[in-house]
Amino acid sequence: MSITMDTVKAAQAGDLEASAAIVSATDGIIVKVAGEVATGEGAYLQDQREELQAIGRLAVWEYLGKWTGAAQFTTYMYGVIYGAMRDARRAETSNGADEMALKTFGRMLKQADGNAHVAEILCHTLPQPRGYEVSKERARAARLAYQGVASLDAPAGEGQTLADTVADSMDLYGVPEEYVTAADLNSAQRKVRIGLVRAILGSLSPLRREVLRIRSEYGEGQDLEMSADEVRELVAERLSTTTVPTRTAVNDAYRKGCDQFSAVFPFAVAYPVSAR
Incomplete structure (x- = not known):
């Protein structure tokens, strides 16, 4: 019918x-x-x-x-x-995550090369477009939504999460808590730092990003292993352009890039007191 x-x-x-x-x-x-x-x-x-x-x-x-x-x-x-x-x-x-927080998390996940924990941090540390600003709580809810209701951080009652069990250390270090060593802690923290640096660099303008990368690779100030003109030429090469930036543009990009990086880099997260 x-x-x-x-x-x-x-x-x-x-x-x-x-x-x-x-x-x-x-x-x-x-x-x-x-x-x-x-x-x-x-x-x-x-x-x-x-x-x-x-x-x-x-x-x-x-x-x-x-x-x-x-x-x-x-x-x-x-x-x-x-x-x-x-x-x-x-x-x-969704675990309480709102649509805007989820959209912001999705963009930060790309910046963080798929690392959900780094993306969560970037949500509330990197400057976001108006209307897409995300608090720590909303960023965490978005990460939980992305990872699913069975995430180790999902609520488990009495202020606890599934991550408060042995699975917590299994998730972060790959071994039960009682077997976690200082080397495991340092390795995990290093991965977080690398993810943060890559993600924040990726959020900078192409010129600032490449200038900072070159300075980190070849040294700074008097320790710089190449001339100012060589730096300019390498920047143009990496940007795939025939237009070589001026010395003033490169110096300005370096100064402003450092300021922008320092303003958003979460040092307390990257270098927790317990790991120092």
């Missing part, structure tokens, strides 16, 4: 045959979309699929009367069902 406006009106009026036609037309879509949206494995995956299917069926009847006939009924319902299930999954996994 094809679905028409008359079928919809009859189903809304309680007609059993019309209602059965609606169910028949949408049930396959519901099962298919639930399988696409659900994530996980085992019993958890099956429970999630069943919950999403229930959400999909409710959405069908909630939006049934809004179908205008402009689009094919099954096409319209696919969008309704998918949207309802997607929103339900987002709400479940």
